[in-house]
Amino acid sequence: MRLIDLKNYLSKWLIQMKNNFRVSVSLWTLTVKEVRRFLRIWVQTLVPPAVTMSLYFVIFGSLIGPRIGSMDGFDYIQYMIPGLIMLSVITNSYNNVVSSFYSVKFQKSIEELLISPMPNWSILLGFVLGGVCRGLLIGIIVFGVSLLFYPDFTVANPLLTIVVLLLTAILFSLMGFINAVFADSFDDISIIPTFILTPLIYLGGVFYSINILPDLWRSISMANPMLYVVNTFREGMLGVSDVSISFSLGMIITFILVLTSSCLYLLKKGTGIRQ
Amino acid sequence: MAEYALEINNLQKVYDNNIVALKGIDLKVAKGDFYALLGPNGAGKSSTIGIIGSLVTKTAGKVSVFGNDIDTDLNKAKSLLGVVSQEINFSQFEKVLDIVVTQAGFYGIPKSTAMPKVENILKRLGLWDKRNVQARTLSGGYKRRLMIAKALIHEPQLLILDEPTAGVDIELRREMWSFLKEINKNGTTIILTTHYLEEAEQLCRNIGIIDHGTIVADTSMKDLLGRLNVQGFVFDLDHPLDEAPVIEGFPLKLEDPLTLVAAVNKDRSINALFSELTKLNIKIKSMRNEANRLEELFIEMVNSNEK
Numbered sequence: 001m002r003l004i005d006l007k008n009y010l011s012k013w014l015i016q017m018k019n020n021f022r023v024s025v026s027l028w029t030l031t032v033k034e035v036r037r038f039l040r041i042w043v044q045t046l047v048p049p050a051v052t053m054s055l056y057f058v059i060f061g062s063l064i065g066p067r068i069g070s071m072d073g074f075d076y077i078q079y080m081i082p083g084l085i086m087l088s089v090i091t092n093s094y095n096n097v098v099s100s101f102y103s104v105k106f107q108k109s110i111e112e113l114l115i116s117p118m119p120n121w122s123i124l125l126g127f128v129l130g131g132v133c134r135g136l137l138i139g140i141i142v143f144g145v146s147l148l149f150y151p152d153f154t155v156a157n158p159l160l161t162i163v164v165l166l167l168t169a170i171l172f173s174l175m176g177f178i179n180a181v182f183a184d185s186f187d188d189i190s191i192i193p194t195f196i197l198t199p200l201i202y203l204g205g206v207f208y209s210i211n212i213l214p215d216l217w218r219s220i221s222m223a224n225p226m227l228y229v230v231n232t233f234r235e236g237m238l239g240v241s242d243v244s245i246s247f248s249l250g251m252i253i254t255f256i257l258v259l260t261s262s263c264l265y266l267l268k269k270g271t272g273i274r275q
Numbered sequence: 276m277a278e279y280a281l282e283i284n285n286l287q288k289v290y291d292n293n294i295v296a297l298k299g300i301d302l303k304v305a306k307g308d309f310y311a312l313l314g315p316n317g318a319g320k321s322s323t324i325g326i327i328g329s330l331v332t333k334t335a336g337k338v339s340v341f342g343n344d345i346d347t348d349l350n351k352a353k354s355l356l357g358v359v360s361q362e363i364n365f366s367q368f369e370k371v372l373d374i375v376v377t378q379a380g381f382y383g384i385p386k387s388t389a390m391p392k393v394e395n396i397l398k399r400l401g402l403w404d405k406r407n408v409q410a411r412t413l414s415g416g417y418k419r420r421l422m423i424a425k426a427l428i429h430e431p432q433l434l435i436l437d438e439p440t441a442g443v444d445i446e447l448r449r450e451m452w453s454f455l456k457e458i459n460k461n462g463t464t465i466i467l468t469t470h471y472l473e474e475a476e477q478l479c480r481n482i483g484i485i486d487h488g489t490i491v492a493d494t495s496m497k498d499l500l501g502r503l504n505v506q507g508f509v510f511d512l513d514h515p516l517d518e519a520p521v522i523e524g525f526p527l528k529l530e531d532p533l534t535l536v537a538a539v540n541k542d543r544s545i546n547a548l549f550s551e552l553t554k555l556n557i558k559i560k561s562m563r564n565e566a567n568r569l570e571e572l573f574i575e576m577v578n579s580n581e582k
């Protein structure tokens with residue numbers, strides 16, 4: 001009796017392990033595919049943020065910055081650095097997932113995933129990891145560029161910086177995924193980034209502290225979710241913030257959980273991918 | 276163990292726009308079979324295949340692959356199934372080799388294990404020389420082969436092909452046929468949909484005919500061809516007629532005043548028809564056999580379903 005139990009238990013365990021192995025291989029395959037995709041088109045994905053950010057540093061940092069003076073006690077260029085890194089990480093994570101997942105849908109190669117025994121959560125995770133890798137790589141590139149213009153920069157709280165960087169990349173990769181699920185045309189994948197995401201980021205304290213705003217605009221700004229992301233990151237890099245850090249972190253994590261569940265629900269229902 | 280490679284019960288599909296694609300079909304395909312699913316455009320072939328491969332959601336009904344219900348044992352069913360979709364479904368900008376290795380990876384086969392399999396299958400399909408070219412540069416026939424390579428990489432027991440030779444030239448089509456015959460001989464159950472009746476006749480042992488989301492025939496190819504015991508003859512007449520003559524045992528139809536069509540049963544002599552026609556003083560200038568046999572039957576079945 002005992003021996004049979006043990007045998008059953010072992011064979012179940014073996015099947016489980018085989019299954020885990022299979023899922024890990026498929027997740028790894030998808031992630032590598034996603035990373036290779038943005039590396040292959042590096043001229044479109046990696047170079048533009050480096051160029052744009054260099055221009056920001058030249059114009060706003062070196063040329064106009066000295067006339068602005070200090071912001072929250074920092075040189076303007078120094079104050080800008082975390083904001084510009086966030087701007088790049090957010091747009092790149094989002095764009096990576098929205099364009100990759102939409103083109104997989106558009107080219108029907110989504111069928112390669114759907115026909116395979118890959119679970120939905122690992123399909124989602126693969127795309128999100130692709131977005132996170134691009135976001136982190138861009139973050140490092142932009143930070144590298146900023147060091148060219150401001151070599152003395154020191155990071156106030158490296159742990160918080162990395163945590164916020166990661167969470168942000170995850171959060172916006174998930175948003176990109178949802179955008180792609182509902183997108184029916186190439187217009188649909190640029191509408192939200194252009195008309196919602198970018199304005200919210202620019203008005204979310206990338207370039208200034210909301211303390212310089214009149215009361216009314218400051219209150220309105222407090223309703224902008226980007227403000228929390230940007231300022232939490234600034235707290236990590238510079239040690240200053242316009243908002244409460246624990247509140248912001250809590251909100252970011254809550255959003256990640258809500259969006260993850262929504263993505264999994266959409267995948268299960270097959271919205272936009274299974275007729 | 277399961278008796279059938281594929282078993283479908285009362286499968287229904289209504290698309291979001293309320294188009295009813297499948298009205299509750301039943302289908303059984305035995306292990307090792309080579310089965311043809313025939314039907315005109317819009318009959319529901321691709322919808323059926325889409326549901327089996329979980330690319331399309333079903334509205335109702337049951338599907339099992341080697342006894343694995345896709346509602347309860349989906350992963351097992353998926354691992355036994357390979358599908359070649361009707362439309363190209365790989366990323367056009369990737370290399371042939373990468374596409375197949377990646378597909379293997381999605382099935383949980385790591386690259387090191389997959390490589391020898393990939394080499395083997397690409398060589399058999401004549402794609403090995405093209406392994407490093409971008410998929411979009413392949414011709415139509417080679418794209419189709421790449422689709423087949425992808426579907427076979429995890430060594431499925433059941434291979435379903437949705438119009439695999441549509442738009443493929445004759446030579447390539449014949450090559451594909453012998454390839455499919457070979458893997459069927461080695462034990463893989465194959466189901467294919469096609470427009471070319473010749474293809475079904477050449478390859479398949481059993482055949483289902485689907486029309487407007489209903490199965491109108493499900494039988495062996497032999498049986499189906501056996502039903503073709505009526506042959507059509509077309510007579511070009513010397514003098515115009517007002518109406519078709521009535522001759523016992525030979526249904527006749529006047530297509531136009533100078534063309535008479537006859538349905539002649541195989542066990543009847545056409546001489547009898549000639550002598551009857553001569554008796555009626557009808558002179559025949561020339562005679563020919565009416566179109567393709569299977570084609571005929573197919574159209575007849577589909578038409579009778581329409582009524």
Ligand SMILES: Nc1ncnc2c1ncn2[C@@H]1O[C@H](COP(=O)(O)OP(=O)(O)O)[C@@H](O)[C@H]1O
Binds near residue numbers: 295317
């Ligand atoms: N994605 C879809 N949305 C709505 N209707 C569809 C969709 N795909 C197929 N149909 C409809 O379902 C019916 C069956 O189509 P299909 O399964 O593609 O037939 P076949 O493959 O036999 O040509 C057709 O009327 C077709 O217009």
Ligand SMILES: [Mg+2]
Binds near residue numbers: 321322361437
């Ligand atoms: Mg079709």
